[in-house]
Amino acid sequence: MTTKPFLRTLAGEAVWPPPVWLMRQAGRYLPEYRAVRNEAGGFIKLCTTPEAAAEVTLQPIRRYGFDAAILFSDILMVPWAMGQGLRFAEGEGPLLDPVRDQAGLDALQLEGVAERAAPIMETVRRVRAALEADHPNTALIGFAGSPWTVACYMVEGRGGGEFAEARRMAFRNPELFAAVMAKLEAATLTYLLAQADAGAEALMLFDSWAGLLSPSGFRRWVIEPSVRLATALRAARPDIPLIGFPRLAGPLLQEYAAAMPIQAVAMDTGMDPKWAAAHVPPNMALQGNLDPQAVVAGGPALDEEARAILAAMRGRPFIFNLGHGIVPPTPPEHVAQLMDVLRAG
Numbered sequence: 639m640t641t642k643p644f645l646r647t648l649a650g651e652a653v654w655p656p657p658v659w660l661m662r663q664a665g666r667y668l669p670e671y672r673a674v675r676n677e678a679g680g681f682i683k684l685c686t687t688p689e690a691a692a693e694v695t696l697q698p699i700r701r702y703g704f705d706a707a708i709l710f711s712d713i714l715m716v717p718w719a720m721g722q723g724l725r726f727a728e729g730e731g732p733l734l735d736p737v738r739d740q741a742g743l744d745a746l747q748l749e750g751v752a753e754r755a756a757p758i759m760e761t762v763r764r765v766r767a768a769l770e771a772d773h774p775n776t777a778l779i780g781f782a783g784s785p786w787t788v789a790c791y792m793v794e795g796r797g798g799g800e801f802a803e804a805r806r807m808a809f810r811n812p813e814l815f816a817a818v819m820a821k822l823e824a825a826t827l828t829y830l831l832a833q834a835d836a837g838a839e840a841l842m843l844f845d846s847w848a849g850l851l852s853p854s855g856f857r858r859w860v861i862e863p864s865v866r867l868a869t870a871l872r873a874a875r876p877d878i879p880l881i882g883f884p885r886l887a888g889p890l891l892q893e894y895a896a897a898m899p900i901q902a903v904a905m906d907t908g909m910d911p912k913w914a915a916a917h918v919p920p921n922m923a924l925q926g927n928l929d930p931q932a933v934v935a936g937g938p939a940l941d942e943e944a945r946a947i948l949a950a951m952r953g954r955p956f957i958f959n960l961g962h963g964i965v966p967p968t969p970p971e972h973v974a975q976l977m978d979v980l981r982a983g
């Protein structure tokens with residue numbers, strides 16, 4: 639039996655005070671991250687250099703003692719591993735060579751995924767070994783984007799908007815869109831199984847753009863492929879708990895949680911924790927959902943917001959987190975302030 643609070647919570651125990659980690663906890667708000675990032679020679683290079691990626695994964699654990707570390711990588715490393723052109727332009731976010739036709743689909747390769755992703759698996763091995771040695775109560779989370787969210791970037795070729803091209807393709811040419819999704823789903827399964835085998839103790843599926851879809855689109859492009867993926871993961875690795883994050887799903891969170899064979903569901907900032915507690919199964923952990931801007935602001939509002947979430951979640955399995963990723967202007971001492979509030983329960 640594990641004693642790690644994060645894994646006990648995913649097993650259905652109402653651990654209190656709750657375990658905590660923060661989305662994007664390794665990132666530009668930390669000076670020690672910026673130092674490694676500047677030396678690395680680009681974001682993709684950082685993700686594929688195991689020594690550097692393991693170092694930045696561990697930095698927030700050393701600083702704050704979080705209950706979980708999350709592999710330092712990106713959801714777009716799956717299309718990258720399939721051979722799609724990807725770069726991270728300074729100040730512009732990710733840019734990909736868009737997949738818009740049969741030729742674009744045919745160019746995506748499934749065969750080379752495991753090999754191209756091998757450095758990321760080496761990062762997983764290194765981080766797990768370092769945690770067991772120095773932070774034995776901290777669990778390691780592996781992750782991928784859900785097929786819908788990653789397909790949005792693959793078809794659009796960039797972020798920063800509302801993925802109009804991708805959403806139109808899903809209506810105009812659903813056969814092609816489904817074929818892109820199917821290839822991506824297969825690559826994502828390979829990639830997540832490899833993370834589990836390399837030492838990830840839980841896996842999270844980020845569906846950041848789930849909330850862009852109509853209810854029928856949500857069922858077809860979010861729930862169906864995510865259920866297939868999660869079911870395959872549970873069948874192959876029954877000991878690895880899963881976390882789903884259908885961001886901006888609103889009341890469709892209930893349908894998502896009912897359909898998915900997952901052990902936790904993450905709430906975005908706008909989700910009412912009390913509503914979620916009443917509408918997801920009581921043994922499924924909830925995770926979230928402090929506004930990242932409250933951590934930038936600090937002060938009494940940060941304490942109050944954090945305490946309100948704790949009060950709503952007391953007595954059920956719960957993992958404290960943000961409602962979306964921590965943002966670069968966050969003062970690191972505000973994260974320390976938050977940890978003081980949370981550790982007091």
Ligand SMILES: Cc1c2[nH]c(c1CCC(=O)O)Cc1[nH]c(c(CCC(=O)O)c1C)Cc1[nH]c(c(CCC(=O)O)c1C)Cc1[nH]c(c(C)c1CCC(=O)O)C2
Nearest residue numbers: 661662663664665708709710711712713731797844846963
């Ligand atoms: C949509 C999405 C992406 N990536 C991710 C998502 C899903 C979660 C979400 O909705 O935020 C997930 C992600 N991205 C990153 C992680 C690492 C682990 C962690 O959370 O600490 C994780 C789990 C590192 C990263 N991924 C990225 C950075 C910043 C890159 C840098 O250091 O220059 C980091 C730390 C880049 C990235 N990656 C992505 C975008 C849109 C950007 C640019 C925006 C930005 O710059 O913040 C795609």
